[in-house]
Amino acid sequence: MQRHDLVIVGGGIVGSFAAYFARSAHPDWQIAVIESRAIGTGATRFSAGVHLPTGSSAHIRTLATRSAQVYAEIDALGMTPAEPGLDAFWVVPGAGLKALAAEANGWTIGPATDAQESQFRASYPDAVLVDDEVLAFGGTARRFDPPQIARQLLQHVGGEGLALFEGVRVAQMRVGNDGDTVLTSELGLELRARRTLLCNGPWLSGLLGPTVADALGLRVKKVAAMHLATGRQPEGEGGAGADGAADGARAALFWPGSDAYIVPLKGRAQHLLSFASREWDCDPDSGRIALSADDYRVAEAIIARHFSDWRPQICGGRVFCDTYAQDRQPIARIHPEWPSVAIAGAGGGAGFRLAPAIAEQAITLLEQGVP
Structure with a gap:
């Protein structure tokens, strides 16, 4: 042995x-x-593979900050680098801005300036803010393989x-x-x-x-994301869009209230929409882990709430499981x-x-x- x-x-x-x-x-x-x-x-x-050192608790913020340091260390060792950073924008109710800012560790999140809002619109021209939501800016999201x-x-x-x-x-x-x-x-x-x-x-x-x-207190939950055929390529991978704005505007958009975010996919005229699937107690070996009708309904509801005339098409996605503690x-x-x-x-x-x-x-x- x-x-x-x-x-x-x-x-x-x-x-x-x-x-x-x-x-x-x-x-x-x-x-x-x-x-x-x-x-x-x-x-x-x-x-x-999206990394941004935030966390809803002090414990998670500590883990995220240390992990960001380690990813920087392996970059220095010549391992796979991240894609170019994505400026992070956040849409939250005005009353929730202070709580959101507390989730950042070692950097700041604050109300977007006029220049930052223009940058945001170059990436997401049809995004809408509803009720008392505000646009905030802060952090750099990095995507890895x-x-x-x-x-x-x-x-x-x-x-x-x-x-x-x-x-x-x-x-x-x-x-x-x-x-x-x-x-x-x-x-x-x-x-x-x-x-x-x-x-x-x-x-x-x-x-x-x-x-x-x-x-x-361990349970297995489905984790899902949709791919959206947006027709907008990341910077350096396409020309100008029909509205004259450069497809090159690179940004990540987070909706903490919807437990969702959207980022461009490298080399594709697509974005990835991450959201919270509602399926628990999955068997990762069942062969039945797949995007469900309910997953599509959740994703479509997020799109309907946060976009107006922009009509991205869901063209599949990715799905797996993970263990959650209580x-x-x-x-x-x-x-x-x-x-x-x-x-x-x-x-x-x-x-x-x-x-x-x-x-x-x-x-x-x-x-x-x-x-």
Whole structure:
């Protein structure tokens, strides 16, 4: 039976960052990453990859700020850079502007100036503000390619001392009297680990089992986004629009009240509309995870509320699942029964945005708990 200093279950963005931090701190460790599909697939494959360091709680703001620092660090190492930054605009009720400004950490959100509103109109000429809504400006949203980053992280830490097991699904997990975890795959492969990190996204609850998952308040929810055929290309990828405005205006638009945002898709005359799907307790292995009629109704309602004559056409989208905690706070903690096992996840659809900090905290917990 193979024995490792650390076994990471899940080769998505969290697991890849966990390997990165573990290898950086402990170059002598024998590390294994087990992924039931391929590195960078699963939920990571469908992530929009949008990063902006905001958060509805102090905990999430701290995670988002640290994650932004780490993404800057891997840029400096020559890993996949983000696309050019998108100026961030926000539409909120006037009374909610102060609360929105408090969600920014290390930067500011404030009422848009006349010049900023003109910039906004160049990107979204048909957007409307209703009731007492105001336009605010602040922050730079960055878009990344999450699957490519996951692969590059493991390439960066690869070589001797790193074992990758793709297409291997863990079926059973137990902890022996010596504290080692024994993980057994569906086909009988066994790995012994001094430390184990579980970060397999929407499959986390299944591996933990219902007793532990329920005790931690974990549920699986569908996460969805629509692609809109807007006919407007990002800057540098098209000419001027019919109204004479440059298609080159680049901006992200956030509606916190609708739990939604819209960003241009690189290389396409399309935008991505992210919104909150209402489907809970999904089975990520059912083969039935798809955009539903209800998803279309939710997306269409957002478009109808926030745009007038602009008639973007929904042309499909992307859909996956993620684990959510009851309090909507991400988890990086030791297993309630096994001190050599850590749990990292419950990103609640923001796993990419918070992945570096979640992974780093989990590795630190394992360092502290297991000499």
